[in-house]
Amino acid sequence: xxxxxxxxxxxxxxxxxxxxxxxxxxxxxxxxxxxxxxxxxxxxxxxxxxxxxxxxxxxxxxxxxxxxxxxxxxxxxxxxxxxxxxxxxxxxxxxxxxxxxxxxxxxxxxxxxxxxxxxxxxxxxxxxxxxxxxxxxxxxxxxxxxxxxxxxxxxxxxxxxxxxxxxxxxxxxxxxxxxxxxxxxxxxxxxxxxxxxxxxxxxxxxxxxxxxxxxxxxxxxxxxxxxxxxxxxxxxxxxxxxxxxxxxxxxxxxxxxxxxxxxxxxxxxxxxxxxxxxxxxxxxxxxxxxxxxxxxxxxxxxxxxxxxxxxxxxxxxxxxxxxxxxxxxxxxxxxxxxxxxxxxxxxxxxxxxxxxxxxxxxxxxxxxxxxxxxxxxxxxxxxxxxxxxxxxxxxxxxxxxxxxxxxxxxxxxxxxxxxxxxxxxxxxxxxxxxxxxxxxxxxxxxxxxxxxxxxxxxxxxxxxxxxxxxxxxxxxxxxxxxxxxxxxxxxxxxxxxxxxxxxxxxxxxxxxxxxxxxxxxxxxxxxxxxxxxxxxxxxxxxxxxxxxxxxxxxxxxxxxxxxxxxxxxxxxxxxxxxxxxxxxxxxxxxxxxxxxxxxxxxxxxxxxxxxxxxxxxxxxxxxxxxxxxxxxxxxxxxxxxxxxxx
Amino acid sequence: xxxxxxxxxxxxxxxxxxxxxxxxxxxxxxxxxxxxxxxxxxxxxxxxxxxxxxxxxxxxxxxxxxxxxxxxxxxxxxxxxxxxxxxxxxxxxxxxxxxxxxxxxxxxxxxxxxxxxxxxxxxxxxxxxxxxxxxxxxxxxxxxxxxxxxxxxxxxxxxxxxxxxxxxxxxxxxxxxxxxxxxxxxxxxxxxxxxxxxxxxxxxxxxxxxxxxxxxxxxxxxxxxxxxxxxxxxxxxxxxxxxxxxxxxxxxxxxxxxxxxxxxxxxxxxxxxxxxxxxxxxxxxxxxxxxxxxxxxxxxxxxxxxxxxxxxxxxxxxxxxxxxxxxxxxxxxxx
Ligand SMILES: Nc1ncnc2c1ncn2[C@@H]1O[C@H](COP(=O)(O)OP(=O)(O)OP(=O)(O)O)[C@@H](O)[C@H]1O
Ligand code: SF4
Ligand code: SF4
Ligand SMILES: [Mg+2]
Numbered sequence: 001x002x003x004x005x006x007x008x009x010x011x012x013x014x015x016x017x018x019x020x021x022x023x024x025x026x027x028x029x030x031x032x033x034x035x036x037x038x039x040x041x042x043x044x045x046x047x048x049x050x051x052x053x054x055x056x057x058x059x060x061x062x063x064x065x066x067x068x069x070x071x072x073x074x075x076x077x078x079x080x081x082x083x084x085x086x087x088x089x090x091x092x093x094x095x096x097x098x099x100x101x102x103x104x105x106x107x108x109x110x111x112x113x114x115x116x117x118x119x120x121x122x123x124x125x126x127x128x129x130x131x132x133x134x135x136x137x138x139x140x141x142x143x144x145x146x147x148x149x150x151x152x153x154x155x156x157x158x159x160x161x162x163x164x165x166x167x168x169x170x171x172x173x174x175x176x177x178x179x180x181x182x183x184x185x186x187x188x189x190x191x192x193x194x195x196x197x198x199x200x201x202x203x204x205x206x207x208x209x210x211x212x213x214x215x216x217x218x219x220x221x222x223x224x225x226x227x228x229x230x231x232x233x234x235x236x237x238x239x240x241x242x243x244x245x246x247x248x249x250x251x252x253x254x255x256x257x258x259x260x261x262x263x264x265x266x267x268x269x270x271x272x273x274x275x276x277x278x279x280x281x282x283x284x285x286x287x288x289x290x291x292x293x294x295x296x297x298x299x300x301x302x303x304x305x306x307x308x309x310x311x312x313x314x315x316x317x318x319x320x321x322x323x324x325x326x327x328x329x330x331x332x333x334x335x336x337x338x339x340x341x342x343x344x345x346x347x348x349x350x351x352x353x354x355x356x357x358x359x360x361x362x363x364x365x366x367x368x369x370x371x372x373x374x375x376x377x378x379x380x381x382x383x384x385x386x387x388x389x390x391x392x393x394x395x396x397x398x399x400x401x402x403x404x405x406x407x408x409x410x411x412x413x414x415x416x417x418x419x420x421x422x423x424x425x426x427x428x429x430x431x432x433x434x435x436x437x438x439x440x441x442x443x444x445x446x447x448x449x450x451x452x453x454x455x456x457x458x459x460x461x462x463x464x465x466x467x468x469x470x471x472x473x474x475x476x477x478x479x480x481x482x483x484x485x486x487x488x489x490x491x492x493x494x495x496x497x498x499x500x501x502x503x504x505x506x507x508x509x510x511x512x513x514x515x516x517x518x519x520x521x522x523x524x525x526x527x528x529x530x531x532x533x534x535x536x537x538x539x540x541x542x543x544x545x546x547x548x549x550x551x552x553x554x555x556x557x558x559x560x561x562x563x564x565x566x567x568x569x570x571x572x573x574x575x576x577x578x579x580x581x582x583x584x585x586x587x588x589x590x591x592x593x594x595x596x597x598x599x600x601x602x603x604x605x606x607x608x609x610x611x612x613x614x615x616x617x618x619x620x621x622x623x624x625x626x627x628x629x630x631x632x633x634x635x636x637x638x639x640x641x642x643x644x645x646x
Numbered sequence: 647x648x649x650x651x652x653x654x655x656x657x658x659x660x661x662x663x664x665x666x667x668x669x670x671x672x673x674x675x676x677x678x679x680x681x682x683x684x685x686x687x688x689x690x691x692x693x694x695x696x697x698x699x700x701x702x703x704x705x706x707x708x709x710x711x712x713x714x715x716x717x718x719x720x721x722x723x724x725x726x727x728x729x730x731x732x733x734x735x736x737x738x739x740x741x742x743x744x745x746x747x748x749x750x751x752x753x754x755x756x757x758x759x760x761x762x763x764x765x766x767x768x769x770x771x772x773x774x775x776x777x778x779x780x781x782x783x784x785x786x787x788x789x790x791x792x793x794x795x796x797x798x799x800x801x802x803x804x805x806x807x808x809x810x811x812x813x814x815x816x817x818x819x820x821x822x823x824x825x826x827x828x829x830x831x832x833x834x835x836x837x838x839x840x841x842x843x844x845x846x847x848x849x850x851x852x853x854x855x856x857x858x859x860x861x862x863x864x865x866x867x868x869x870x871x872x873x874x875x876x877x878x879x880x881x882x883x884x885x886x887x888x889x890x891x892x893x894x895x896x897x898x899x900x901x902x903x904x905x906x907x908x909x910x911x912x913x914x915x916x917x918x919x920x921x922x923x924x925x926x927x928x929x930x931x932x933x934x935x936x937x938x939x940x941x942x943x944x945x946x947x948x949x950x951x952x953x954x955x956x957x958x959x960x961x962x963x964x965x966x967x968x969x970x971x972x973x974x975x976x977x978x979x980x981x
Binding site: 185186187189190191192193194195196205208209361362476477506507508509510511512514515533534535536537538539540560563564573574575577578579580581582584586588589590591594 | 705706718720743744747751752754755756759760761762763764765770773774776777778812813814820823824826827842843844845846847848850851869870871872873875876895896899909910911913914915916917918919920922923924925931
């Protein structure tokens, strides 16, 4: 009975190349790129200072005092001691960069170390370290730096230490937070059980995961550290004469700002250019390491799925009528150079008071189907590539954005698997419910409150009135899901789309929610589209069921017919591998292999590679969904039990 | 209190849990005052026999995972004792963590989260071989190949990173890691709940085969009754940190004694089943910070009497015999 399914490795190269690379993402960000260009330029010049034909920056020449810009032999003029400003600028930039970078590295090293230890050790060690950090942070930042330099005495090196020290808390706090989260993760427990010591776990397991955060924090702070060093030098506490750094140049020029403005403006501009370019670049780096952008989108997703369909290719509503009529809907994701056909031509029809279940393995396109109907698939990368969805005859894909906003939460409401993603953690249940009501039906606050209480009692929440002032985290998972259902019902939805609403719940709570939904559709005549991967749940609630595989419906029919007499080999296998209470002796018959990836669907039947009945004909050409009656259909050339069923 | 479960099995018990209690919180606040305490697990006694699969079921928050972590030594009991092959587990965990890790291993619920995203599968699987065994480098290499073979993965997977795997494949890697050091007991904490039914069946079949091949003992934790029934020899039903019912799997699922077990069974959906039992939504679950004096299930129980509210039933209050115990004053089927 063992399966050899996973003996073949997933194709690696393809998935790699189709995603945009780090550099491509960075270059796409114009601001970050210009920051990078300026920064590289400044760094190159500063590095090249010793080999450039520059005058000695520290040699004074009282005869040439305060020469203006473009003076003979002094491109940027001279300062009050007759020193060449260009030379001092380049050497000064070199010093400022070196000090800023060193301070960042020192702060990052010690700050991260403290953060790592505090976050991982927890308990008393954590309290001790973090109280210390808090104490440092309690002082105004620049005052503290001043105090440190005052104690150590002025000087560039002491300024560096001061700047590094006052920035340590910033790193420590950031890194501690991340470490704390990571050390509760299961892989840390797993490493412990693999026999690794705490030190090994901290530096070999956790540190690699924290490193990107450290790099991001460094890239966003180095600019400020340069600015702070300049500040100390400006006050005469950093670089000591005659040594030049940007801050001290600015400070010296200040006294003669009105007679010779260029002496202070030039270093000022350099500080500006340096800090700006570093910060722009740093922000760019942070954005790129943001996993959402990594997923392939180069711009922020819009609030409604883009529709790209040909005007002459819009299917008419089916003859069946019904509240919701989805015809040949196709939804695609474009990621890099490949197109994932997540939904490949789905037909659905829902009548009033009817419950249709959609079943399938993970990744079969159930959620995308549900989200596409009201345009909830993020664009980019998603888009509706064809088909139509009619709500009472109105084509939803052609409706205006305004109309869709009205319908969402109004005539069509969603309930998702995770109630916490629907409920805002900082508002009470009552606030959120009344808001859901008043955005669609203008009414007074007290009226809306009454309606909210009514809704909560409708979903059988005990003490509805008191619960209005509860925050989501004060409710159990089952109660939260009931609040979500109440919100979905707030505006007398005609269609309720529920995406695995009970998957995260315990069986006893699940059965309560299922009973509740069943009662609601009877009482309110709402149509329910119920997405699940569990045939047991389907049996409990759904009149009809559609089985999805690789973005298409492969079998549909009434729940009884499909369960008792599956005709598609996939449906049959899927039912067989569910363990059933009371039948422990039954062998679980696993389906071999894995579903195909939807960016590379095979020709013909998508299930052919796993199907025990596959024949040559299955792998050639389109296979349609053959309807044998009004409700019953199967997408298979050689369906099972052909004789037995109508 | 626990004579019943003790006697007939002691000779062959691999793991013995006696009156184990784990309290979270309850320490002193910085400025006086007591922090609220939660009894995650309380008065728990049970044996695991060599070679059996003990299923543990219960709702979220009933203490299943705490029990699991106690057994593998990731956490230590506040009171009570756990012995493995006659050795005190807490003492062993304190003295030599790795000695315990060689005997008892763990498979995690979320297969992907249990693999470090920045390590290759080779590094992940080599860790237990390096730290828990004294195999030389060339023997380790051979052992890695054996492990992958055992869980049915291709050798080229070794150089890949966790995010390149599906849930089912990642769980096989988690199982391979648990097997690496040749443990006697493996605690499986919801090993298939994050997987699709089709993949779930593959993993269950794999676990079955490994148990036979390596002579393993399993503690199999799940909230899914049908899965537990299909894999277990004996089943423990937990409620609110305590044992509600414990007995042979067949007995428990055919003739549940505890009303809670009965409720769980009647709430479980199954293909072709329409008559889901559903509790009244107004039933209040017990408050962990303010536990009831009597039977914790009383507020939800249709058979409740004054006795139930007055005091807690002992673990074998039902006195049904046959190694089948239930903490209930009025067990079902005994009128
Ligand atoms: N935002 C997205 N960007 C890119 N691809 C996506 C996105 N959302 C879904 N997909 C892809 O679309 C396909 C269908 O996914 P979908 O979420 O509909 O599956 P599902 O059947 O709901 O699975 P599950 O049971 O895990 O919820 C998958 O290949 C998935 O990777
Ligand atoms: S069409 Fe062929 S390969 Fe596809 S399910 Fe039917 S028999 Fe199997
Ligand atoms: S002891 Fe009483 S309240 Fe508790 S489960 Fe048994 S009958 Fe119900
Ligand atoms: Mg989904």
